[in-house]
Amino acid sequence: MAIVKMKLFRLIALEQDRAALLSRLQRLGCVEISESEGKLSAPEWAGLMRRETSSVGEVKTQIAQVTHALEALRKYAPVRSGLFTKRPFMTEEEFLDADAMGSALEVSGTIGDSLSAITRLNTKENRLSGIKASLAPWSALPLPLNALSTEHVTITMGVCPAVVSVDAVTRALGETAPLSQLTLLRSDKELHYFLLLCHNSELVEAEDVMKSFAFSANQFKELSGTAAEEIARIEKELVQVAALRKTEEETIASFGDKRFALRHCLDQLNQILSRETAREHLLTDGTIIFLEGWAAETGLSKLEALLGEFSCAYSLEDPTAEQTPPTLLKNPKWMKPINMVTEMYSLPAYHGGIDPNPLIFGFYIIFFGFMFADIGYGLILTLICSIITKKYHPKKTMGYMFHLGIYLGISATFFGFLTGGFFSNSLTIIAETFFGKEFALPALFDPLSDPMLVLMIAICMGMVQLLVGQCIHIYVCARDGVLLDGILDVVPWWVLFAGIGIFAAMGTATGIWVGVVVLVLTQGRHKKGVFGKLFGGIASLYDVTAWLSDILSYSRLMALMLAGTVIGSVFNILGALPGNALVYALVFVIGHIFNMGINIIGTYVHAARLQYLEFFGKFYKEGGIPFRPLAYQTKYTDIILEEET
């Protein structure tokens, strides 16, 4: 329940142990290896050491190959899969199996070959289709395409734009070159297709005339048959291409059962990649390696035991105030889901920060439940999240999300009992419409008939949270040795609040004035000079508005609670209007799914916002860098780590 202490870790070991050492560190998962770039800029280091080389590029190529193979499988051997995929458990030995990786890489190589064959076939198909399309207009011509001309006559195939008048061309040609003959084979929207026969003695004249009508010759030198023959041949070839492509596709599809092996391989490759990336951060002189990084205190004993097995020298030092170690939060398992709320904001700074998870855990869940208060909605949320968590055991953020959902659902159900809401007022409406009876769930307070009470509760909950935030501020100050500052930051405000309370209860304003004086005397203490201190104190009175807006901000608790109830009840009333049970059921289902959806998102965001702006504003120091140790990070599999004996 705290920020884990970090040690600055430096290690010198033998180059020959490097691979084994990195694997073991990865397995341990409590060391983050940082960039040693800065060291090399110092001449004494640069003289001795150089950067370690690595095979990152090679591994990335393999990863790309396997990824493409998986994509190809998704395309050619599709399987129905839900939103979540189950991740199989494997022992570490199974996971690291090199033979499995080798054969998976072979499979992905074969799939890769088939993919490039398909690409080649597609290119060929495009080329053939292009030729076929250009031949189509000439299909009526019974002459071979390449041997058109005779000894005395030149035969040309060509086109003119459709705007040219056929009569005009024929006439002009007849006048200039009477020994020529022009035949119109076909016309379409854009072009006229002509066959031009011309005696060689008039060839130049004929060409000049035709050029003036924008005539351009089509040439098919490489084709020997008639257009119709060539088209038939190309069609045959296209069928062959399609058949070949189908074979390749079937080859790929036949690997459908290797899908998991490929995913496993991808996970293996990614572990190698993170080791190789770490290797790039090492310095070496050929016989020894130097490593610098951060070690989490929780794994120190294991780390030292591990290092004892290698011939190496290492040091573990406490970080100085100038260094910024990464932040790792340690919470009990049941509290971890709240981490997703913290991570969405920012981790606490290593120096001067405080682990917010235990502090916001209760508030977040209560606020969410208060805004989402409904027995029906709460139960559904709990049920869905429980099923998903149990069946698919999702990891990391997704896992946190659904685990948190269970808590939120329970909280909403609890508040639902207080407000007497079950799918808003559905029971009341059903009893009234279909049974003609009056019925209402017992409730402590009804948000619709008594919104002022809900507002008061919301504001009170807000004030409690803000006061807790101030107490945490005092605690943090005490921990960091500036207890007096903490008390002086907070207590004068309490004097003012007490004064306001007394004024509200008894009507004497003396308390308020005492509070104001205390604030003016204390809040400017960090400023220089008497006037600076005085003005700083007076300026702090302006913070009263900040307090006011902080407190009023909690009215959103009431607003969202009412909004959910109102929209839900409108759907209930709307559905009951025709007095038909079937219509009611339909409107009920659609309406409440919509209402739940929009409310879950809205409530989630606003419950989080109250933590970030109002609560954290009182004590939180953010800006921590997340701790990213060299560790197993899998996407498709779950490794069961056995304890070393």
Added chain:
Amino acid sequence: MDIFANAGTAIAFLGATLAVGMACAGSGKGVGLVGEAAAGVLSEDPGKFSQCLILQIIPGTQGLYGLVIWFFAMMKMGFFSSGIQLMSIETGCAFFAACMPMAIGGLITAIAQGRTAAAGISLIAKRPEDMSKALIMAIMVEFYAILCLLASFLMLNSMGA
């Protein structure tokens, strides 16, 4: 004097009409804005369809809230049960005023939310993993539509016509 006896009803109708009309106009514009942005992204990456769809429907809620208020106002006027009752100009104006938060707020927040969601679309085009952030930014606008809905609803709820 007949015309004054009926004017109240007409004013109340006008309010209800504006609540649904303006809110739906805003939603239509907002959803349209997101749709334009989404179509651009989908031309590059059809796989993002579901993410885009979620962002696109978000500005649609204001229209629905408008309909809720219209429905509620009409119900209070007796449109669905006993038939329309003639009401005084004062009552009519009160109905009109009660519908205004939803009409004005619905129109403007839907367009603003549409812009935010459209920007969110360009965010997920580059960083699909930041979908939740895009969603949150758009939902922040929703809050003000909800406040309008509440204000209109509570005012209408207090009327006993």
